[in-house]
Amino acid sequence: MESTFDQRLAAVECRVQAAASRSGRARSSVTVVAVSKKFSSEHLRTAYQAGLRVFGENYVQEFADKKPELADLTDAHYHLIGHLQSNKTRLAAELFDAVQTVDSAKLLKRLDAAAGEWGKKMEVLIEIKLSGEESKAGADASSLPAILDAAAGCSHVSVTGLMTMPPWSEEAETSRPYFRQLAALAGQYGLKQLSMGMSNDLEVAIEEGATMVRIGTALFGPRPKPAA
Numbered sequence: 001m002e003s004t005f006d007q008r009l010a011a012v013e014c015r016v017q018a019a020a021s022r023s024g025r026a027r028s029s030v031t032v033v034a035v036s037k038k039f040s041s042e043h044l045r046t047a048y049q050a051g052l053r054v055f056g057e058n059y060v061q062e063f064a065d066k067k068p069e070l071a072d073l074t075d076a077h078y079h080l081i082g083h084l085q086s087n088k089t090r091l092a093a094e095l096f097d098a099v100q101t102v103d104s105a106k107l108l109k110r111l112d113a114a115a116g117e118w119g120k121k122m123e124v125l126i127e128i129k130l131s132g133e134e135s136k137a138g139a140d141a142s143s144l145p146a147i148l149d150a151a152a153g154c155s156h157v158s159v160t161g162l163m164t165m166p167p168w169s170e171e172a173e174t175s176r177p178y179f180r181q182l183a184a185l186a187g188q189y190g191l192k193q194l195s196m197g198m199s200n201d202l203e204v205a206i207e208e209g210a211t212m213v214r215i216g217t218a219l220f221g222p223r224p225k226p227a228a
Contacts (some may be wrong), residue, residue: 005046005219012202012218019206030206033079033195035216037062038223041069047219048073056100056214058082060092067095081163081195081214083137090114098123100163100195100212103139105150108157115156122156125163125195128185130178136165141185148189161193161211162186172201179208 003011012032020027036044037058044055044066054077057063063078070076079098086107092099093114102108102124115122126147129138139147151159162185166178179196186194186209197205199218206213216223 006050008219008221009047009050009052012215015203015218016206016213019203023207025206029211031212033081033212033214034219035081035198035214036220037082037216039220041066043220044070045073048076052219053077054079054212056081056216057096060084060088060095063095064091084111086110090117093120093122094118096122098125099157100125101127101137102147102159103127103129103137104143105147108147108150108154108159112154112157120156121158123193124151124157124159125161125193126159127163127165128182130164130181131167133167138164141181144185144189159191161191161195163195166196166201170200172204175201176204176208179205179210183209 016030016032017027020030031054032052033054033056034047034052035056053075056079059082077097079100080092080096081100084092084099084101084107089110093111099111099122102111108124126144127138128141129136148159162182164178164182166175182196183194193212194210195212195214197210197213199215202213202215
């Protein structure tokens, strides 16, 4: 029998709580970011009604179509967790409360200017590429000082942490070195937020210090296949 959203959320909560307890951390130190890309606004509303408040979307235009249908969810927070194209910065600044995928000083400055146009403050995480995969976005760790220098001159965006995507593997333990490296890098620069870990490896991420885990499949099930 197919599980309900509430059942899937309860299972995720058990996993998060167990991992936090093993690590000597409070459950409240970890935010579940519900990754709602490719799911309708009604799916997102169901998650909200179940108690979730932070949502991750990958595509600016897709969320632009959804957000008007969610206007009454006034305490929901929306994070862009997919690659941000420079020509979408103004729209992203309008739609999102946080962007987790800034990967250059230039993009950071563009986002700061766009947030200023909307008269808002935004949280930013720097996406760090720790694997050699060509398909992955993200800044090289060596470019982080320059990005943080640029952040010092920004007045509408605040860099609070780092995000990464390790190579995909069914074995959660293969993610651990990448998570550990990101945590060390964040500690080196005094950054508090660590967005790392997804449905398959959230326990390892929490054990290595994640403050945000990005959970899609474990909450919403397999993503809908595009229409032929």
